[in-house]
Amino acid sequence: MKMSNSDIALNRENEKKPIWSFLLSELKPKGKIFTPFNIISVPVIILGIILIVIRFSKGLGAVTNLNQDVPWGLWIGFDVVTGVAFAGGAYVITFLVYILNMKQYQSIVRVTVLNGFLAYVFYAGALLLDLGKPWNVVNPIIGNSFGVSSVLFLVAWHFLLYMLAQLIEFSPAIAEWIGARRARKILSAMTIGAVIFGITLSTLHQSGLGALYLMAKEKIHPLWYSEFIPILFFVSSIFAGLSMVIFEGSISFKVFSNQISDKNHKSHHDIIHGLAKICTITLYVYFFLQVLAFVHGKNWEYLNTRMGHWYLVEIFGFILLPMILFFYSYRKYNILLVKVASIITMVGIIINRLNVTVIGFKWDAAQHYYPTWMEIVVTLTVIFIEIWIFRWIINRLPVLRESPTWAKSH
Amino acid sequence: MNLNRRNFLKALGLTGIAAGTGSKLNAVPVKKNSNKEFYGILYDSTRCAGCQGCEWECALEHGLPDPDLEDIPEVGKNRKTSENRRSVINVYNTSRGEVYVKNQCMHCNQPACASACLTQAMHKTEEGPVIWRDEKCMGCRYCMVSCPYDVPKFEYFSSNPNIQKCDMCWDRVKDGKLPACVEGCPADALTFGPRRELIAEARRRINENPDQYYDHIYGEHEAGGTGFLYLSPVPFGEIGFNTSIMNKPYPELTKGFLYSVPSIFVLWPAMLLGIHKATSNKNNQNQDEDE
Numbered sequence: 001m002k003m004s005n006s007d008i009a010l011n012r013e014n015e016k017k018p019i020w021s022f023l024l025s026e027l028k029p030k031g032k033i034f035t036p037f038n039i040i041s042v043p044v045i046i047l048g049i050i051l052i053v054i055r056f057s058k059g060l061g062a063v064t065n066l067n068q069d070v071p072w073g074l075w076i077g078f079d080v081v082t083g084v085a086f087a088g089g090a091y092v093i094t095f096l097v098y099i100l101n102m103k104q105y106q107s108i109v110r111v112t113v114l115n116g117f118l119a120y121v122f123y124a125g126a127l128l129l130d131l132g133k134p135w136n137v138v139n140p141i142i143g144n145s146f147g148v149s150s151v152l153f154l155v156a157w158h159f160l161l162y163m164l165a166q167l168i169e170f171s172p173a174i175a176e177w178i179g180a181r182r183a184r185k186i187l188s189a190m191t192i193g194a195v196i197f198g199i200t201l202s203t204l205h206q207s208g209l210g211a212l213y214l215m216a217k218e219k220i221h222p223l224w225y226s227e228f229i230p231i232l233f234f235v236s237s238i239f240a241g242l243s244m245v246i247f248e249g250s251i252s253f254k255v256f257s258n259q260i261s262d263k264n265h266k267s268h269h270d271i272i273h274g275l276a277k278i279c280t281i282t283l284y285v286y287f288f289l290q291v292l293a294f295v296h297g298k299n300w301e302y303l304n305t306r307m308g309h310w311y312l313v314e315i316f317g318f319i320l321l322p323m324i325l326f327f328y329s330y331r332k333y334n335i336l337l338v339k340v341a342s343i344i345t346m347v348g349i350i351i352n353r354l355n356v357t358v359i360g361f362k363w364d365a366a367q368h369y370y371p372t373w374m375e376i377v378v379t380l381t382v383i384f385i386e387i388w389i390f391r392w393i394i395n396r397l398p399v400l401r402e403s404p405t406w407a408k409s410h
Numbered sequence: 411m412n413l414n415r416r417n418f419l420k421a422l423g424l425t426g427i428a429a430g431t432g433s434k435l436n437a438v439p440v441k442k443n444s445n446k447e448f449y450g451i452l453y454d455s456t457r458c459a460g461c462q463g464c465e466w467e468c469a470l471e472h473g474l475p476d477p478d479l480e481d482i483p484e485v486g487k488n489r490k491t492s493e494n495r496r497s498v499i500n501v502y503n504t505s506r507g508e509v510y511v512k513n514q515c516m517h518c519n520q521p522a523c524a525s526a527c528l529t530q531a532m533h534k535t536e537e538g539p540v541i542w543r544d545e546k547c548m549g550c551r552y553c554m555v556s557c558p559y560d561v562p563k564f565e566y567f568s569s570n571p572n573i574q575k576c577d578m579c580w581d582r583v584k585d586g587k588l589p590a591c592v593e594g595c596p597a598d599a600l601t602f603g604p605r606r607e608l609i610a611e612a613r614r615r616i617n618e619n620p621d622q623y624y625d626h627i628y629g630e631h632e633a634g635g636t637g638f639l640y641l642s643p644v645p646f647g648e649i650g651f652n653t654s655i656m657n658k659p660y661p662e663l664t665k666g667f668l669y670s671v672p673s674i675f676v677l678w679p680a681m682l683l684g685i686h687k688a689t690s691n692k693n694n695q696n697q698d699e700d701e
Contacts, residue, residue: 056569057569058567058569059565059566059567059568059569059571060564060566060571061566061567062567064566066566067566068490068492068493068554068560068563068564069560071551071554071555071564072551072555095682098686099682099685099686099689100685100689101686101689101690127550130550131548131549131550132547132548132549132550132551132564132565132570132571133547133548133549133570133571134548134549136529136545136546136547136548136549137548139528139529139546139548140528140529140548145529145530145531145546146529146530147525147526147527147528147529147530149525149661149668150525150526150527150528150552151526151664151667151668152526152528152550152552153528154668154671156528192686195682196678196679196682196683196686197679199678199682200674200675200678200679200682203674203678204671204674204675207667208667211664211667211668212552212555213555214663214664214667215522215525215526215555215556215558215660215661215663215664216555216556217558217656217660217663218558218652218654218655219555227663227666230667
């Protein structure tokens with residue numbers, strides 16, 4: 001049998017250590033300490049933690065620019081609403097692999113689910129920073145305070161349940177890591193159930209994040225407010241998530257190149273190529289829906305205003321343009337161009353989500369909201385800590401590298 | 411065949427569970443049967459002299475700082491409610507001279523804030539006042555995003571922040587007393603009572619003095635009807651009212667989405683499982699052929 005990377009990698013099976021000393025030894029850092037990423041991220045994280053302490057002792061006003069007119073800023077509009085859209089890749093890829101049985105995407109399932117899971121833990125976790133009374137966060141989950149008519153109640157429950165579903169989807173990798181054969185068998189059998197549950201939850205809360213803003217009818221610029229917000233949010237989460245998969249995958253394949261088998265190295269281009277096709281189609285549907293919402297809303301009068309020009313930039317520069325690029329690169333099998341298109345798409349998603357939640361929200365108010373540098377540092381802190389945890393897991397668990405031989409025979 | 415039957419039953423079970431959870435998530439608050447009528451307050455701006463007595467009474471009643479003596483209503487100045495004051499008076503120069511307007515929570519019949527609240531901290535009481543409950547609130551501020559009148563205010567500079575808004579002096583109302591502002595109004599501009607009677611009273615005033623009033627009771631239909639009702643000598647756009655407020659209740663805007671939740675919870679898992687079965691059979695065949 002050919003030696004695969006997984007057999008070289010540290011494996012509890014080979015060492016027969018007790019579980020606690022194995023976990024302890026895994027906690028130690030691996031690899032170089034002074035990498036450019038570490039040198040940049042560590043000071044930011046330290047500063048961010050100081051700011052978080054200030055935020056909890058002095059109140060939200062001490063670090064944010066939030067005001068009585070704009071109660072939700074960067075931490076909700078970017079961290080939560082945009083972050084969750086980017087995490088949509090997990091439900092799309094599991095849909096392709098487990099529901100449509102497109103096995104060619106099998107090799108990226110684990111890393112995508114891990115990414116999705118961490119995104120939910122950290123970006124939904126960032127929500128706690130934004131709550132005035134975070135100790136009451138359990139109220140909608142346990143107790144007798146169920147606000148069942150609230151869209152946010154639905155979103156909160158779905159976040160929680162979806163994190164659980166993703167953990168189950170990912171759990172076979174944990175079982176392989178600690179060498180728990182029986183547990184792996186049981187957990188693997190639960191995958192399809194978790195996938196079906198997870199896709200259903202994702203459909204509802206991706207659109208639910210948009211539905212949150214339905215009641216703010218007069219507060220959001222008419223070009224971004226329509227009764228279609230939930231559908232637009234859902235459809236855009238498909239290509240937002242896939243663009244993130246393409247982008248993140250390209251970086252992972254460089255940084256963690258030594259962990260990836262030759263076979264997967266070769267198939268990676270085919271995977272990106274296939275995803276470009278799905279992005280083209282969903283972007284087309286999204287573009288069509290945007291036009292529909294525009295015509296339906298009778299919004300012609302707003303086009304020749306400042307906000308109208310900004311709207312046109314979003315529609316043509318960040319929906320139509322990447323759609324054409326995805327289509328062209330798919331036809332020409334141009335992987336580099338796919339990556340470029342995915343970055344443009346991601347920028348477009350950030351712009352779109354911020355337009356609905358921050359830029360277009362109270363666009364006509366006398367006092368505009370701009371995030372403080374402190375809000376941006378805390379956001380970066382959340383992202384950097386997530387990348388640290390991601391790297392820690394990738395270096396230890398069979399995510400990018402192949403599963404141990406005993407797990408593959410099943 | 412056996413396997414298919416088992417899967418069919420599995421799908422059926424899943425659907426059942428989904429239907430159960432789905433409908434639970436979507437339960438719409440049902441008003442308990444009670445004969446109580448919503449109370450409200452009628453504000454007659456033709457009577458108000460802008461003395462700010464209501465502002466002082468309100469601050470005293472709710473333990474808020476005294477109103478700033480320098481900060482009095484002036485034409486062109488837009489005084490706003492804040493985390494330190496639940497009620498403010500503004501004055502507007504109109505086609506019929508200066509008109510004073512009191513500003514506070516509207517106490518909607520179907521409040522957007524209460525339907526937005528995921529912990530029921532914002533709550534429409536049976537008596538009519540919309541109240542905020544400290545021990546339930548998690549400080550998410552979704553009520554502020556949802557309220558069409560921008561009423562709830564948040565204490566941004568507190569480590570245990572509260573939402574401040576007019577609660578129509580619910581504690582006093584429960585004890586059969588008048589809200590502080592109503593009791594303290596020397597000009598009789600504020601009237602407290604069952605909402606239905608207030609509308610009749612407002613209509614009577616308009617009918618008896620058609621020259622004095624603009625023929626509209628603000629709050630009768632706005633946002634699906636509000637507990638605070640206004641009479642004015644001029645169209646309401648002239649005295650700082652938001653004229654784009656729609657006439658149906660704001661919670662209706664999310665109703666369609668919430669109603670679609672149970673059906674997706676029922677249809678999606680069954681459909682996904684069906685596709686999964688269909689494609690995996692095909693794939694197995696392909697694999698067999700390959701081998």
